[in-house]
Amino acid sequence: MFFNTWQGLGRVIIVGVLAYTTLVIFLQFSGKRTLSKMNAFDLVVTVALGSTLATILLSKDVALAEGLLALFLLIALQFSVTWLSVRFPTIKELVKSEPTLLFHQGQMLQSTLRSQRVTNEEVRAAIRSQGISQMSEVEAVILETDGSLSILRATKQPVTTALDDVNNYPSPSG
Numbered sequence: 102m103f104f105n106t107w108q109g110l111g112r113v114i115i116v117g118v119l120a121y122t123t124l125v126i127f128l129q130f131s132g133k134r135t136l137s138k139m140n141a142f143d144l145v146v147t148v149a150l151g152s153t154l155a156t157i158l159l160s161k162d163v164a165l166a167e168g169l170l171a172l173f174l175l176i177a178l179q180f181s182v183t184w185l186s187v188r189f190p191t192i193k194e195l196v197k198s199e200p201t202l203l204f205h206q207g208q209m210l211q212s213t214l215r216s217q218r219v220t221n222e223e224v225r226a227a228i229r230s231q232g233i234s235q236m237s238e239v240e241a242v243i244l245e246t247d248g249s250l251s252i253l254r255a256t257k258q259p260v261t262t263a264l265d266d267v268n269n270y271p272s273p274s275g
Contacts, residue, residue: 113158116165120157123169124150131176134183140246142196146179197246204242217244228252 128135136150137143153175157168186193201217203210209221224242227250233239240255 109161112161116168117158119165120154120168120172124154124172127173127176131180135176135179140197141248142182143179144247146175149175200246200251201244202241203244203250204239206240207236219244219250224250 134143136147150172153168153171156163157165157172182192182196186196201213203214203217203219204224209224214221214224225236227242228236228239231252233252233254238255239252241253243251243253245251
């Protein structure tokens, strides 16, 4: 239960170092976007890469070459889909979602909240997490494509006082 063989431990170390090094090299060639969390599609690829790496490390049934091929395949597919989605709107529509407005100018958009399966309490919690105590301080709350909530603060009109008005300063001559 706690220990099988020294050979098993050696395999994990050797395969782990080789698989990790190869994954880092693959990621360098594929670019930053491969591990981004810009939307659900990207998140799925990131989780799949982690799961594949774990399988390579721990499963004696998966040869190193097969595991590395699986990592390469996932990265190549993710690269291809993102490359195509930048160039072809129909591909983009298949794999990406658009940000969704949940709260605007003091109003929770109830039908949108329901369709996105977000509660009023979750929106309020996100606002509080930004250190905002009054809903009046919020212009909008947006459900981003990666599932996070962005809070846009309400812009305040500048308050003009007599001290701000250049005409109210005495002239240097007196």
